[in-house]
Amino acid sequence: MSPVPRPMHRRRGGSARRTGSRLLVAAVVTAFVVFFVLPVLWLVLASTKTDQQLVHGSPLSFGSWHALRANWDALTAFQDNAILLWLRNSALYAGVSLVITLCVAVPAGYALAMTEFRGRRILLVSTLIVMLMPNATLVVPLFLEINAVHLIGTMWSIILPYAFFPFGVYLTYIYFTTAVPRDLLAAARMDGCTEFGVFRHVALPLATPVIALVGFFSFVANWTNYFLPYVMLPESDQMPVQVGVGTLLSSVPSFNPTVGSLAIQRPQLALATLLAITPVLVVFLFSQRFLVAGMLAGATKE
Numbered sequence: 415m416s417p418v419p420r421p422m423h424r425r426r427g428g429s430a431r432r433t434g435s436r437l438l439v440a441a442v443v444t445a446f447v448v449f450f451v452l453p454v455l456w457l458v459l460a461s462t463k464t465d466q467q468l469v470h471g472s473p474l475s476f477g478s479w480h481a482l483r484a485n486w487d488a489l490t491a492f493q494d495n496a497i498l499l500w501l502r503n504s505a506l507y508a509g510v511s512l513v514i515t516l517c518v519a520v521p522a523g524y525a526l527a528m529t530e531f532r533g534r535r536i537l538l539v540s541t542l543i544v545m546l547m548p549n550a551t552l553v554v555p556l557f558l559e560i561n562a563v564h565l566i567g568t569m570w571s572i573i574l575p576y577a578f579f580p581f582g583v584y585l586t587y588i589y590f591t592t593a594v595p596r597d598l599l600a601a602a603r604m605d606g607c608t609e610f611g612v613f614r615h616v617a618l619p620l621a622t623p624v625i626a627l628v629g630f631f632s633f634v635a636n637w638t639n640y641f642l643p644y645v646m647l648p649e650s651d652q653m654p655v656q657v658g659v660g661t662l663l664s665s666v667p668s669f670n671p672t673v674g675s676l677a678i679q680r681p682q683l684a685l686a687t688l689l690a691i692t693p694v695l696v697v698f699l700f701s702q703r704f705l706v707a708g709m710l711a712g713a714t715k716e
Contacts, residue, residue: 454691461485461685468681481681489682492662497686499651500658505693507569507643507654508636511576515632519579520625523586524613528599538587545580553641560646571646572654576636582628589624590617626701634694655690662686 452474460468462485463477471477489497526538556575557566565571594617602612618625640656647653650661664670665678 457684457688457691460681461688463681465679465681468684477681482685485679485682485685488679489685492665492678492682493650496650496658497655497662497689500653500655501689503569503652504637504654504656504690507572507576508633510569511573511636512629512632514573514577515579515582516625516629518577519582519628519632520586520618520621521613522583523588524590524617524621526583526587527590527594538584541580541584541587545584549639550641553645556642557645566646567648567652569652572643575642576632576639579628579632579635582632585628585631586621586624589621593624594620630697630701633697637694655686659683659686659690 456473459474459476462479462482463471463475464481464484467475467477467481526534552575560566560571560575565574599612599616602616603609607615637654638656639654640660643654644657644660647657650658653661662678662683665673666680666683667673667677668680
């Protein structure tokens, strides 16, 4: 028997749906390029131009390597290599607080997920409430607390608040609750493992994706934080790069006509901004495999 042909209207309908799906995907990709890729590309190209080329030239044209070198020399000459000092400060603050965050958030999330104790629900709700609060609302209370222990103007006034990361605690709590088999942990206990041994040798290796996820979010939040170090650190040589870029912005004649001899041109500001965002992009590129695994972990429960 010869196969019965499908009705023509069904084939046309399927083809129309596939075409619509392709158009939707193309529209989403185009929107992503316009809103995310083009600004970064413009920033890269702006650092290769002179100020006149940036204002009057094509937005997406390349300037010259000579102009890029001149912009770099002018940027590093500002306050005797202040931009490099700010980058070092940012790396110190974000790195030390990241280590503290991982050492605290992962065991705390494991304890909340695996143990029952009085006040556990209240602690979880409190963690969720603090996680949802805007960071700016916590700056004044943190300033008063840090000032009470006489740490204003020190690196610990930044590192300790940075290390307080309730989102990391809640994320690891969700992961250990949904993605780690309880039977596997119970089998390790039956084999004679202590609770710390179960956490160290069984739960922690399984939690690599969520550890990478918590580390990435913590690093990005710490690196991009502006308001807290702006309030806590009065000296220029203590500033992280985000506050330093704000200082550079106030030294651009187009935004502050009263600057004088310490003027910074717009291409040099673009170069400083590019340096400020590069570490986040590098961390994302090298950790994206773990980030995808961490975001998918816990999506299904065994």
